[in-house]
Amino acid sequence: MKDQAQMLRDMAKSIRPFDFQVISITSGKGGVGKTSFTVNLAYHLQKLGKTVLILDADLALANVDIILGERPKYNLLHLLSGEKNINEIIWESKYGIKFIPASSGFEELANLSKEKQIQILNALQEIYYSFDIMLIDTSAGISENVINFCLASDKTLVITTPDPTALADSYAISRIILTNKPEHLEAGLIVNFVNDEQEAEKIHRGMNNILREFTGKTMKYYGSLRKDKKLSDSVKDRYILSAKYPKSPYSLDVEHIARYIVEGKVLKKKENFWNRFLRNLKNLKVE
Numbered sequence: 001m002k003d004q005a006q007m008l009r010d011m012a013k014s015i016r017p018f019d020f021q022v023i024s025i026t027s028g029k030g031g032v033g034k035t036s037f038t039v040n041l042a043y044h045l046q047k048l049g050k051t052v053l054i055l056d057a058d059l060a061l062a063n064v065d066i067i068l069g070e071r072p073k074y075n076l077l078h079l080l081s082g083e084k085n086i087n088e089i090i091w092e093s094k095y096g097i098k099f100i101p102a103s104s105g106f107e108e109l110a111n112l113s114k115e116k117q118i119q120i121l122n123a124l125q126e127i128y129y130s131f132d133i134m135l136i137d138t139s140a141g142i143s144e145n146v147i148n149f150c151l152a153s154d155k156t157l158v159i160t161t162p163d164p165t166a167l168a169d170s171y172a173i174s175r176i177i178l179t180n181k182p183e184h185l186e187a188g189l190i191v192n193f194v195n196d197e198q199e200a201e202k203i204h205r206g207m208n209n210i211l212r213e214f215t216g217k218t219m220k221y222y223g224s225l226r227k228d229k230k231l232s233d234s235v236k237d238r239y240i241l242s243a244k245y246p247k248s249p250y251s252l253d254v255e256h257i258a259r260y261i262v263e264g265k266v267l268k269k270k271e272n273f274w275n276r277f278l279r280n281l282k283n284l285k286v287e
């Protein structure tokens with residue numbers, strides 16, 4: 001087994017020119033709709049012509065597979081144990097969406113050592129050039145893993161709902177992201193479970209007023225997702241809502257955000273995701 005310094009040296013050598021986007025999707029509180037959004041976003045990004053890979057980084061409570069209605073054979077545990085390589089654990093769903101499954105119920109995945117995080121990153125480097133966008137579905141809450149994924153990404157989208165506890169928790173994670181925010185990172189807010197856009201905009205304004213006061217920075221408004229009963233039906237019946245009901249309110253809202261991601265201006269970056277992740281891994285302190 002290589003030591004950490006050797007892994008870092010190997011990685012630095014293999015860095016490639018950077019021209020794809022990494023988008024982390026995160027939340028302060030669990031159950032606010034992060035994974036449903038990630039999967040439906042992947043679907044719309046694909047429809048817009050992008051090749052997309054989802055990394056299920058909700059490492060110990062994974063459920064991208066459930067929302068996609070799939071039962072992948074292998075997952076990150078097989079990669080970490082050396083039983084399988086990265087190409088062998090990528091699973092293609094029936095909608096053509098490719099994802100890297102995590103595994104539910106394994107505490108060791110929730111608290112990955114730095115060596116293990118680097119092992120995953122090294123493996124991802126082997127395949128990232130085949131994709132335009134990698135979506136990272138992080139776990140909820142403030143852990144070093146989550147913050148590291150968020151800060152190294154090109155975009156981090158924080159999902160909240162109007163529920164006061166979700167708002168308090170999304171404020172907490174947004175504050176950490178903005179306090180540590182590197183220049184390359186775009187930090188955005190998405191408000192889920194709303195009745196209309198006005199409700200989401202009001203929440204965004206309120207959150208930004210407090211964030212501005214304490215960090216001097218704000219979260220970009222990325223959009224809203226309306227309440228849609230069909231979404232829970234889609235999880236129960238194992239289909240992607242956007243695929244079956246593209247004109248449902250939720251699908252239209254996700255499509256709107258996907259278009260913004262694809263058609264919005266992408267800043268040219270000097271340093272890539274892998275370098276940023278490694279640098280953060282060495283420096284980050286989460287209180």
Ligand SMILES: Nc1ncnc2c1ncn2[C@@H]1O[C@H](COP(=O)(O)OP(=O)(O)OP(=O)(O)O)[C@@H](O)[C@H]1O
Binds near residue numbers: 226
């Ligand atoms: N806009 C919406 N309208 C109706 N139901 C929704 C909406 N967004 C999410 N849900 C429902 O809320 C539940 C939680 O969603 P989801 O699993 O995507 O959340 P999560 O944040 O990923 O949760 P976890 O923290 O457990 O990973 C699901 O039953 C989903 O169908």
